[in-house]
Amino acid sequence: MNIRYNLFNQIKLRIMAIFLVAIMIGLLFMNMWQFPKTVSASDEWQPNSLQTIRNRLPQTFNAATRHYTIQYGDTLxxxxxxxxxxxxxxxxxxxxxxxxxxxxxxxxLITKDEGGYVPANQTTGTVIAQPMPVARLVNTFDGKQITPVKNK
Structure with a gap:
């Protein structure tokens, strides 16, 4: 009887040890794969203000090579x-x-043409000032006359 009791205890201890090792491995993997964190309003992406970009120009724009290094929060x-x-x-x-x-x-790369830089607001103004295309009323389709559907 005593031998059976010892054997039962040894098996029980081994099962518990295996169970504990499995839990520890599971916890290790849970730490490796971080669960999604909640994002607060301060963590959300915010565009840099024009003044912020202007203030950083000495560090971000190389006049000799004409390159601007993009910073987090910059937009084109x-x-x-x-x-x-x-x-x-x-x-x-x-x-x-x-x-x-x-x-x-x-x-x-910041380039310029012979006349200098082309300001975006001037280009936008000329595009907006161009006349809009005129829509025409179509009354035929595949050579057949289209008649409006009458309400009953």
Missing amino acids: NSIAEVLNVNANALVADNQLTNADVIYAGYAL
Whole structure:
């Protein structure tokens, strides 16, 4: 009887040890894969103000190489406005595939033409001032006359 009792206790201790090791391994993996944290309003991305970008220009813009180093919170439009360049020219000159996605730490080449910089607000003004296309009423489709549906 005593032998059975000792054997039962040994098996029970081994099962408990295996169980505890499994729990410890589980806790280790839980720490490795962080659970999603709640984001407070202060953690949300906020765009840098134009004044902030202007204040950082001595550190972020290299006049010799004509490169601007993007900072966290910068937007392409704000960079263009501060540097007085056309945002569409920045996209084209830097071969950006998506103007909405720029990465902090990357450098943008700031170019100019013979006449100097093209301010974005002047370009926008000329685009807005252009006449809008005129819509025409279509009354045929595939060569057949279209008649309006009458309400009953």
